[in-house]
Every structure is written in C-alpha cells, then in structure tokens.
Amino acid sequence: MLETSARLLRLLSLLQARTDWTGAELADRLRVGLRTVRRDVERLRELGYPVDATPGVAGGYRLGVGAALPPLLLDDEEAVAVAISLRTAATGSVAGLEEGAVRALAKLQQLLPSRLRHRVEAFRAATVALPGAAGPEVGADLLAAIAAACRDLRRVRLRHRGRDGVTVREVEPHRLVHTPRRWYLVAWDVAKDDWRTFRVDRIEEPLGPLGARFTPRLRPEEDVAAHVSHAITSAPYAYQARVLFHAPLEAVAPRTSPAAGRLEPVDARTCLFTAGSNSLHELAVHVAAKGFDFEVLEPPELVPVLREVRDRLDRAVSRGTRRWR
Secondary structure: OHHHHHHHHHHHHHHHHOOOEOHHHHHHHHOOOHHHHHHHHHHHHHOOOOEEEEOOOOOEEEEOOOOOOOOOOOOHHHHHHHHHHHHHHOOOOEEOHHHHHHHHHHHHHHHOOHHHHHHHHHHHHHOOOOOOOOOOOEEHHHHHHHHHHHHHOEEEEEEEEEOOEEEEEEEEEEEEEEOOOOEEEEEEEOOOOEEEEEEHHHEOOOOOOEEEEOOOOOOOOOOHHHHHHHHHHOOOOOEEEEEEEOOOHHHHHHHOOOOOOEEEEOOOOOEEEEEEEOOHHHHHHHHHOOOOOEEEEEOOOHHHHHHHHHHHHHHHHHHHHHHOO
8 A cells, every 4th residue: 555655646746747648658657557557547536636638649648727726746855945935925026926925835834844944944044135126016917817828829918008108019928037126028019020028017907818829930039038138228228338348258247237238249358248228327337337448339428428437436536535544
C-alpha cells in the first residue's frame, strides 16, 4: 500500500509538472505497465483530481480544471519560492492582490515544515518595503484577462488613456512585460498596422470582449524586453538624446537600467546610450552621473544645459571648500 501511495504522489507530481503526457511516457517514468497507469489515474479521479484522457495513438493524459483546487505537490525550493513570492505580492503593484496573497501565505505557512518556515521567516525579517517606490497599480483581473488573450491568441478591444485622451484600440496582444514600477502590453495595433506598446495602468477596466482568433505575427524584435525598453525610453518624450560613452558596454551596463535608456556597443572602447526625457536637466544629470567620459551627439540643446550643471557644481564645491577649510 505504501508503494502504491508513493507512486500516486509521483504520478500527480508528473501531471502537475507538464501539460500533456502519453501513457507510455508516464509508464516509463513510473517504471510500471500501461494498465497500472490507467488504474492509478482512476484512483486520482476518485480522490477528486480531474485527470483528462484522450484516446488514440496521439492521446494521453493531462490534469484538468476541476470545481475545487486540488492539493499541490511542492518540493522544498518550490515551497520557499511560492512563500517569498506571495509575501512580495502582498506589497506589490497589482491592485487587489494584497489580501489574497496574505491569505494564501497564511495557509501555506501552516503547512510548511519548520526547516522551511525558518527560511521564509528569515526573508520576512530581513526585508522592508520602501513606501512610494512602486509605480501605479494595475488590476489583477485586468492582467489576468490580458494574459489569457495573449495565450489564446484572441483579438481585444481596449480603451487606452493616452496624451490625446481615451482612444479605443483593437489589438492582437503578444506579451506582457513589466519593470519594477510598471506593466506594459506589447500588441499589434490593427488600425495602425504596426506594433505598439501600451502602459497597462492606462488601460481602462473592464477589458472589452474577446474577438476573433489571430495568427501570431513575427515579433518586433527577438527580445521583446528590448523592444519595450526602446519604446518607453524614446518615443513618448519631448527630447531624444544620443550620447557616446568613452567606456566599453560591459562597464556602463551595470549602471544603466533598461527602463532608463538603450545601450548599444560601438566598438571595444565605446558604447552608444539612447534615452528620452521631457527635461534636458534630467537628461544632463542622468548622463553625467554614470561616471564616464562622454560626448553628446544629439540634441545640441543638451550641451548648454550640461555647462549650467557644471557651473552649479563648481559653485557648490567652492562654497564647500571655504566652509571646511
């Protein structure tokens, strides 16, 4: 009986780890025959696990969606990862997620063995959420609806608040991308006949009804994150800056966030930084604070602002020198 119970747990773990399994694959993993696999599947169904089966040569098994959530099998690392993720979600930027995350975390901590509770508690004791550091909140239901449309390849009609007010856009959603502060949707805009990046916090809830299925298009770039980085650091701003750093990309990259600007290698000793801003002063300080020699390629208006910042720093140094002589 103990061997059978252990095998059922192993079978359940396999079904949770991957969407589809053939009977032969499960039999090979469990080192039993196909008849035993079928009997074990029936036992799982009797215990309330909705295991779907597809007959035929290409058929197989998958863990279906039931009326109630069945227990999950988690190893030590997975359990700690879930607990830490839930604690982080309780102070995150997804609206409405905090209360559910706290409840789920409380249930999980009751089931954790002491060795794992100590690891989760150490994380809690060592971390503090910084008030005001998060970006605008987005609704959990909205994120889930967009993610489902991406998964199912369904067109969506959404209402988006932009600089020109609220517009209705029909899009083919591709991917959700997030930075530490914001969520973005990369989608094909049907009317514009081009790729667009939408801030999710500017999409009004509820999401419009799902439209027809679509055939996936070639992605705007191989790296979707790089596409979003380019979109959010250049297009929306009044000033576009191109700065040549006299330092290799490997040295500058650790001091540059993908959400702040795009960094590209030029040669082994220089790299190009592209960024946008509505303030030349912000651009000047941001570039100067990198700590490397550089030259401004554009816009020319940035150069006098850099001189102004230099003069202000010179005056601050002079006053400090007199004070602390």
